[in-house]
Amino acid sequence: MVGQLADYINALSIQLAKNNVETYVVTYSDSLTGAVEEASGVKIMRVANPVRTHIGVLTWDLTLNQEVERAAASIYYQADKQIDLIDVYDWHFIPAAVTLKNALNIPFVYSVESLEDHRSPNTSTPYNMSIKSIEWVGFYEAEKVSVKSDWMRDEIVRIHSVPEEKVKVVLPSAGSWIKDVLELYKTVAGGLNRK
Amino acid sequence: MKNKLSVMMFTWEFPPRVIGGISPHVFFLSKSLAKNGVKVHVVTCDFPGAPAHEVIDGVEVYRIDSYKNPAPDFATWVYLMNLNMQKEAAAIANKLRDKIDVFHAHDWLVATAGIGLKHVFRKPLLVTMHSTEIGRRDGLHTNTEKMIHETEAWLAYEAWKVICCSDYMVSHVKWAFGLPEDKLVMIPNGVNTRVYESSETEDYDAFRAKFALPDEKIVLYVGRLVYEKGIHVLINAVPKVLEKVNAKFIIVGSGYMKEQLLTIVRSMKLEHKVLFMGFVDDETLLKLQKCADVSVVPSLFEPFGIVALEAMAAKSPVVVSDTGGLSEIVDHDATGFKAYPNNPDSLAWGITKLLLDENYRNYIRGNAYRKVQEKYDWERIAQQTKSIYKAVLGEYSKSFWA
Numbered sequence: 001m002v003g004q005l006a007d008y009i010n011a012l013s014i015q016l017a018k019n020n021v022e023t024y025v026v027t028y029s030d031s032l033t034g035a036v037e038e039a040s041g042v043k044i045m046r047v048a049n050p051v052r053t054h055i056g057v058l059t060w061d062l063t064l065n066q067e068v069e070r071a072a073a074s075i076y077y078q079a080d081k082q083i084d085l086i087d088v089y090d091w092h093f094i095p096a097a098v099t100l101k102n103a104l105n106i107p108f109v110y111s112v113e114s115l116e117d118h119r120s121p122n123t124s125t126p127y128n129m130s131i132k133s134i135e136w137v138g139f140y141e142a143e144k145v146s147v148k149s150d151w152m153r154d155e156i157v158r159i160h161s162v163p164e165e166k167v168k169v170v171l172p173s174a175g176s177w178i179k180d181v182l183e184l185y186k187t188v189a190g191g192l193n194r195k
Numbered sequence: 196m197k198n199k200l201s202v203m204m205f206t207w208e209f210p211p212r213v214i215g216g217i218s219p220h221v222f223f224l225s226k227s228l229a230k231n232g233v234k235v236h237v238v239t240c241d242f243p244g245a246p247a248h249e250v251i252d253g254v255e256v257y258r259i260d261s262y263k264n265p266a267p268d269f270a271t272w273v274y275l276m277n278l279n280m281q282k283e284a285a286a287i288a289n290k291l292r293d294k295i296d297v298f299h300a301h302d303w304l305v306a307t308a309g310i311g312l313k314h315v316f317r318k319p320l321l322v323t324m325h326s327t328e329i330g331r332r333d334g335l336h337t338n339t340e341k342m343i344h345e346t347e348a349w350l351a352y353e354a355w356k357v358i359c360c361s362d363y364m365v366s367h368v369k370w371a372f373g374l375p376e377d378k379l380v381m382i383p384n385g386v387n388t389r390v391y392e393s394s395e396t397e398d399y400d401a402f403r404a405k406f407a408l409p410d411e412k413i414v415l416y417v418g419r420l421v422y423e424k425g426i427h428v429l430i431n432a433v434p435k436v437l438e439k440v441n442a443k444f445i446i447v448g449s450g451y452m453k454e455q456l457l458t459i460v461r462s463m464k465l466e467h468k469v470l471f472m473g474f475v476d477d478e479t480l481l482k483l484q485k486c487a488d489v490s491v492v493p494s495l496f497e498p499f500g501i502v503a504l505e506a507m508a509a510k511s512p513v514v515v516s517d518t519g520g521l522s523e524i525v526d527h528d529a530t531g532f533k534a535y536p537n538n539p540d541s542l543a544w545g546i547t548k549l550l551l552d553e554n555y556r557n558y559i560r561g562n563a564y565r566k567v568q569e570k571y572d573w574e575r576i577a578q579q580t581k582s583i584y585k586a587v588l589g590e591y592s593k594s595f596w597a
Contacts, residue, residue: 055271055339065311070314095282098278
């Protein structure tokens with residue numbers, strides 16, 4: 001666990017499984033690599049980076065993405081290609097989501113926890129710009145963007161010029177939270193094949 | 196099953212984008228494969244003025260957005276570029292009517308694009324290792340070098356077969372990444388002899404006069420001005436040659452050692468004998484190669500040595516350092532002169548010997564040209580490559596991915 005995201009994904013995946021959604025989580029771990037099925041029915045695939053030496057977060061991230069793709073693709077083929085959508089959190093695995101979409105027609109929701117513009121305010125070094133550009137590709141390629149507040153929706157519209165109707169606010173504190181998530185997923189599922 | 200084999204190749208350079216040897220390699224390989232009935236899709240970096248998609252002699256060429264924002268450093272740019280390459284290649288492969296049978300990546304510069312797409316489409320990945328970081332740097336000294344080395348190792352691990360352009364590279368790559376013998380394939384690099392034939396009848400006197408006096412012999416170096424290419428060894432050999440024979444040294448190419456080399460030349464007071472040309476266009480290069488009395492390839496590390504082959508095709512006698520792929524291309528005293536690597540005296544001796552003896556020059560010239568035509572013909576190389584594709588697909592058809 002690095003931030004609050006791990007707890008959120010844990011709670012979300014358990015709720016999804018309870019609502020009869022076949023849920024797979026692909027995530028990073030250096031020590032617990034491999035596939036495991038939790039008591040909740042959620043299947044988790046943990047991958048590590050085959051490249052051990054790095055010069056920054058970007059090179060680490062962009063190589064790890066190939067392992068994320070490998071894990072996601074193996075889930076896809078084992079599930080008889082019946083994956084309706086991908087929900088990707090923040091910029092780290094946007095490269096994998098974008099490739100899986102373009103290669104296999106799996107649409108994705110980009111769920112935003114935070115933006116590089118807020119994490120590193122008023123900085124535009126090549127390093128920050130690279131992360132912002134990955135975020136931008138995510139917004140461009142996503143079917144829908146999911147955020148946890150109206151403020152974040154407005155910030156995404158302001159900073160990345162994303163059309164407002166593409167951004168959906170899903171409040172984790174709301175009683176209807178999991179219903180809202182499922183509602184959002186339904187608007188996206190199979191979206192690319194329908195076109 | 197459809198009958199035409201379909202390959203998607205990844206390369207960071209393809210004409211008109213030319214940085215090193217991969218660009219002409221993929222250009223001629225893909226065209227020759229197309230002639231041999233293989234459908235080739237080349238995915239490469241964009242270049243100012245070059246179209247995003249074109250068909251060249253049956254080869255589909257796609258130029259992707261190579262990530263033009265400022266990147267923190269070169270290696271990080273490579274991975275960012277691969278993000279775009281993979282994204283666009285995924286869409287291209289997805290939309291093709293005939294599905295891709297094989298992915299073929301050239302060097303670590305396109306490693307992550309190739310590895311990811313192999314898994315996403317579940318098709319075999321082939322790799323041509325043109326060079327290695329551990330060889331280029333003579334060891335791994337920084338985190339960047341280690342990272343690139345580990346990326347190469349990962350690419351070799353993910354590949355169904357690893358193609359190398361010389362026996363030397365086969366053993367080097369086997370050692371560097373601990374690969375099993377049967378994973379490695381040797382297919383030589385090729386040279387297009389036709390471009391040199393077409394200009395056979397032209398008169399070169401006027402062209403030659405622009406670079407050298409009538410009584411000056413021309414010694415040509417073509418390559419990047421970097422340590423591994425041993426250009427400093429040649430510069431140190433210049434005064435030793437000039438003691439025996441009047442010559443002009445023409446240096447084509449650029450690189451980080453340029454200023455350093457200029458300083459050495461100035462300190463020797465030989466500015467009038469050594470001409471730094473920077474990059475030149477193809478036509479000028481071809482003419483220089485035809486005019487050169489000797490072409491020198493003094494590399495310290497050389498996986499293959501295409502420059503030597505090009506010189507041989509242009510009928511310019513070669514002096515090479517006895518290392519790597521150069522050792523295999525040149526037979527000493529038959530198709531060229533082999534000097535001790537990193538030894539200016541040995542290099543000067545070879546250059547002088549050739550410049551002073553016209554009969555010896557002509558003998559080497561004739562032998563070298565015949566060898567190029569027999570062994571390094573693109574047609575033959577394409578057939579060898581195609582048969583590797585077929586062998587891999589045969590094995591693949593029995594795997595659970597098929």
